[in-house]
Amino acid sequence: MWHRGGAVVGDLVALIEAERPDLLLMQEAKQPLEALPHFVGGTFHWQEMQRRVYGLAFWSPHDLGEAHSIPLPVSPLPLRVPPRLAQLLKFDGISFANVHLSHGQMLNRRQLLTIAQATSGPTAIIGDCNAVGRIILPDFTEVGPLDPTHKLRTRLDRCLVRGLGCTAARVLARGPSDHHPIEVHLTRR
Numbered sequence: 001m002w003h004r005g006g007a008v009v010g011d012l013v014a015l016i017e018a019e020r021p022d023l024l025l026m027q028e029a030k031q032p033l034e035a036l037p038h039f040v041g042g043t044f045h046w047q048e049m050q051r052r053v054y055g056l057a058f059w060s061p062h063d064l065g066e067a068h069s070i071p072l073p074v075s076p077l078p079l080r081v082p083p084r085l086a087q088l089l090k091f092d093g094i095s096f097a098n099v100h101l102s103h104g105q106m107l108n109r110r111q112l113l114t115i116a117q118a119t120s121g122p123t124a125i126i127g128d129c130n131a132v133g134r135i136i137l138p139d140f141t142e143v144g145p146l147d148p149t150h151k152l153r154t155r156l157d158r159c160l161v162r163g164l165g166c167t168a169a170r171v172l173a174r175g176p177s178d179h180h181p182i183e184v185h186l187t188r189r
Contacts, residue, residue, distance in 0.1 A: 008032075011175055012059070013039045019172070019183060022060060023091055027100035027128045027179075029057035045089075049100075051082035056098045056127075064091055067098075070118050072111040075104065086115045086125075094164065094186070095119040099127035112137050112160070122163035124186060128179060129158040145169040149180045159184045 012033065016024065017040070026033070029046060030053065036044050042061040047069050049055045058067060067089035075081050087098040097115045101108040108131055115125055116137055126144075129135065135142055135158065143166035144159030157179055159169065168185040175181075 008176075009035050009039060012036055015172075015175070015181065016040050016059070021183070022062065023064075023096065024059045025087075025096065025098040025126050026057040026059070027098065028054040028177075030054050033057060045087075047085060047087045049082065049085055056085065056087040056100060058087065058089060058096075058098055060091065062091065064089055070114070072101070072114055073107060075102065075107055081107075084111060086111070086118070088115075088119065093122065094188075095121065095123040097123065097125040097127075099125060099129065101127075101129050101131070103130045105132060109135070109137075116140060116162070119162075122188060123161065124164060124184075125160045126158070126182075126184070128156055130156050131158060135160060143169060143186075144182055144184055145171045147171045149182060151178045157182050161186065163189055165189050 031046055034046055036059055042059055043064050044059045045067050046057040047055045067087050069085040069087050072084040074083050081102050089096050101111045139162045140160040142160050149155050149157035149171055165187045166184055167187055170183050172181040
């Protein structure tokens with residue numbers, strides 16, 4: 001959540017207090033958001049991304065421990081796009097991949113396939129997929145909301161699942177970010 005200085009701790013505190021999530025995944029998060037547990041408790045982990053002022057982050061009221069990241073395929077064009085990572089964590093036996101993928105449609109499909117191959121069992125890939133159109137990923141189903149998630153009225157933020165169901169999905173109010181947060185309620189199959 002970042003746009004012109006982006007979401008600050010107060011914005012996230014308000015979102016957490018209003019929605020009471022078990023897990024909040026953030027893309028384009030700046031390191032000062034590490035102060036979030038001071039206000040709402042829980043666990044926060046920030047993952048720096050190369051050549052970026054932001055990174056991937058998660059917060060949970062539960063003790064999840066550390067996440068790890070995996071490198072994703074990069075563009076063959078030199079200096080085209082800084083390298084991307086997927087932040088992987090486990091919660092209640094489910095693998096979660098927090099993503100901010102590249103804009104190129106072929107490249108971000110390769111990045112999704114890399115994540116699918118790096119995980120096993122019930123998995124949710126959630127975040128800014130920068131994808132246009134339908135995503136076909138073997139063994140995964142897209143369950144996120146179908147409404148636009150970006151201020152330009154496009155649907156860039158997605159949730160893809162393997163071995164999980166979804167009971168509800170919605171787009172939340174945008175706030176200071178250029179993206180709307182999405183909320184998904186996942187269940188085991």
